Amino acid sequence: MSEQPPSSLDSIHLLADLTSAEREQVARICRWRRYASGEQIIDNQSDTRDVFFVVKGTVRVVNYSASGREVAFNEVSEGGFFGELAAIDAAPRSANVMARDDTVTAALPPEAFIRVATTHPKLALAVMKSLTSLLRTATDRIMDLSTLGANNRVHAEVLRLARAVAPKGARAELKPIPHHSDIASRVSTTRETVARVFSDLTKSKIVKRERDSLVILDMDQLEELVENVRNE
Numbered sequence: 001m002s003e004q005p006p007s008s009l010d011s012i013h014l015l016a017d018l019t020s021a022e023r024e025q026v027a028r029i030c031r032w033r034r035y036a037s038g039e040q041i042i043d044n045q046s047d048t049r050d051v052f053f054v055v056k057g058t059v060r061v062v063n064y065s066a067s068g069r070e071v072a073f074n075e076v077s078e079g080g081f082f083g084e085l086a087a088i089d090a091a092p093r094s095a096n097v098m099a100r101d102d103t104v105t106a107a108l109p110p111e112a113f114i115r116v117a118t119t120h121p122k123l124a125l126a127v128m129k130s131l132t133s134l135l136r137t138a139t140d141r142i143m144d145l146s147t148l149g150a151n152n153r154v155h156a157e158v159l160r161l162a163r164a165v166a167p168k169g170a171r172a173e174l175k176p177i178p179h180h181s182d183i184a185s186r187v188s189t190t191r192e193t194v195a196r197v198f199s200d201l202t203k204s205k206i207v208k209r210e211r212d213s214l215v216i217l218d219m220d221q222l223e224e225l226v227e228n229v230r231n232e
């Protein structure tokens with residue numbers, strides 16, 4: 001779709017420590033674009049190196065097996081960013097990025113990203129923390145794929161999503177409701193398995209589906225389901 005005129009980057013968490021004038025300067029350098037739901041933003045193995053800020057909407061980071069099976073790695077919502085790996089090491093892109101819904105991005109050229117990061121230590125530290133979080137999540141998922149059965153991998157993913165919105169809470173609300181296909185692609189199983197696990201969790205009164213959200217009623221019990229298997 002056609003490029004959009006520059007807008008504000010005030011909602012981007014990574015740029016929170018910049019002054020308003022500095023964010024405006026970054027915004028002027030960015031290439032702004034609107035993507036329709038399902039449209040590709042980044043192609044795996046492409047040699048582009050821009051860093052993208054999600055000004056509106058949500059994107060999905062995915063790859064595909066040789067047979068065409070989708071494997072989802074992450075979702076980045078409004079206020080987040082992606083594409084920093086290629087900007088940092090100049091290697092080809094490592095994944096595909098698709099718009100999950102109508103999305104507006106601001107693409108910052110790699111040279112400008114490196115310049116901003118090296119002149120603003122707090123921003124550079126935020127990038128490092130983001131990369132650390134990605135690495136820890138990837139390590140956890142590798143362990144889950146290696147040690148947990150399909151049902152327990154679904155439990156672990158639902159718990160991960162719940163802890164992201166309620167780190168220390170006894171209950172959590174996931175809104176919008178996670179799609180079965182999205183969870184299936186994240187934990188390498190089928191939509192049917194995810195649907196069956198959700199049904200079992202509902203019967204056990206661990207989760208409850210409401211009109212536009214999935215409520216985890218008992219985080220401790222869900223965590224116990226995961227940890228009991230991990231500790232076997």
